[in-house]
Each structure stands twice: as structure tokens, then as C-alpha cells.
Amino acid sequence: MRIDAHHHLWRPSRGDYGWLTPELALLYRDFEPDELRPLIQAAGIEKTILVQAAPTEAETDYLLAIADRTDWIAGVVGWTDLAAPDAPKKVAHLAKQPGLVGLRPMLQDLADPDWILKPDTSAGLSAMVKHGLVFDALIREAQLPTIVELARRLPMLSIVLDHAGKPVMNGAPRQNWHDAVKALADCPNVTIKLSGLLTEAEPGAEAVALAPYFDALLEAFSADRILWGSDWPVLTMAASYPAWVAITEKLVAGLDAGARAAIWGGTAAKIYNISL
DSSP states (O other): OOEEEOOOBBGGGGOTTTTOOOTTTTTSBOOHHHHHHHHHHTTTTTEEEOOOOOOSSSHHHHHHHHTTTTTTEEEEEEOOOSSSHHHHHHHHHTTTTTEEEEEEGGGGGGGSSSSSGGGGHHHHHHHHHHOOEEEEEOOGGGGGGHHHHHHOOOOOOOOEEGGGGGGOOOOOOOOHHHHHHHHHHTSSEEEEESHHHHHSHHHHHHHHHHHHHHHHHHHHHGGGGGGEEOOOOOOGGOOOOOHHHHHHHHHHHSHHHHHHHIIIHHHHHHTTTTTO
């Protein structure tokens, strides 16, 4: 089974996407399941994980409703305020919703880069562990040490690093990113998404430009801890869905069948508990 472990769907008119403004012309419109369906079918994708794009529980409810009526969406990564006084109650409520597989605080957008390590989030994070929810980490490269610390503090919390930690991509991988990736790989509760790299790379980047980053991820994590995701429709700012699929095919071409299967879907199925 091939799984797209990271994509979005949205309607700007809902009004809670603070980052999504008319200036982002390519993205400032509705993106619905009917538009994505033919793209995943052409790529042989059978299941997907729908990921939040607004820091509101209302959007999480909206996504869960979409998933409920869309047979190929296998799970939703939603949002709640993990620092709220009633965070454990909110996490418990969300964990009961059919299709909810994880939560994602939008850490890259917060004023405090270490917010997730504050005492206020401890109870909410512990509730995530209790209820078996995955923590999707949306960060920028500079915040990688924060996720390393989080992973060490909470070894029972399943953490997925989105978009390979958004490395600064202007040539070969920077040493800081490389070292942080290795430190994360030493934490067995961390996996990493092969997603979002094209939008971080130089315009028109091909597999040859991404290969050093992929090779570093593979060396540190191995294939059974790497998940493939499209990051559609954010992906469309850099390339088409078929183009990213083709680039990925080139990146994994030298791996054996088992490793390719893990990256394309096996790891995602394991982490998000998707039935094969």
C-alpha cells in the first residue's frame, strides 16, 4: 500500500487560516478531495493522512467531517491548545473521535521557539501519550534541538518530524541540521517525513539536489522510520504532485523492495495505525 502521509484540504472562507492570505495566490482558494483524488490515483496512493492547517479545534472538526465521507483518508492530524488548563480533557475528547490519529501544534509560527517544552504543555502531552496520539512536529531547522529535547523527555510519545525539519537548502546539508537529525534518530520514538523538501529547495530543484538530504535521512533513520508525504497543496508552489512522486521514485530507486515499501507506506501505516 502507498500512503500519502501528509496533505491538506482547506477553504479560506472558513476564516481561521491566519497564514493563508491573498498574497499566496496559488494557495488562496478552496482545495477539496475531488481535486486530490485523481492525483493520488495516478500515483498509486491508496490512503492518506489529512493534516491540520489552522490552529483551531473548529478546523479539526471540519477535517474529521471530510475524512468521514472520504474513504481514502485514513486519518486526521488535528489541533488543540496543549497549554490550556483543560488540555487533558480536550485531548481525551479528540482521541475518541473516529479518524483522529494525532495532533500538531504549529510550532514554527509561535513567538517562543521552545514553547512546547514549557511546563504548561506537560499535562497535554502526557494525555497524548495516554491516548496513543502521534505528535506531528512542524518546525524550522533552528528548532530541531527543541524536538530532540522533547523526544528525550517523553520517550513514550510518538513524534513525527514534518518536512525533514525544514532544512535550509542552499547547497549541501548544513552541519547543524545534519547533527540534529542524527540526534533525533538516536531517539527511537521519532520518525521523519520525506515531505516539504521541494518548497524549501531552490526553484526547479530535481532529485540530484535533494539526494544529499535524503541520503542523510536514510543513513540516520533507515527506511523503516521514514514516511512519504506530498504536502499538497503547499507542494504546488514548487512542483506538481506527479513531479514530486517522480523525484521520490528516483531518490529511492537504489533501495531494495522492502525499503521502498516502507517509505512509500509501510512506515506511515505503522505510525498512524492504518490497516493494510
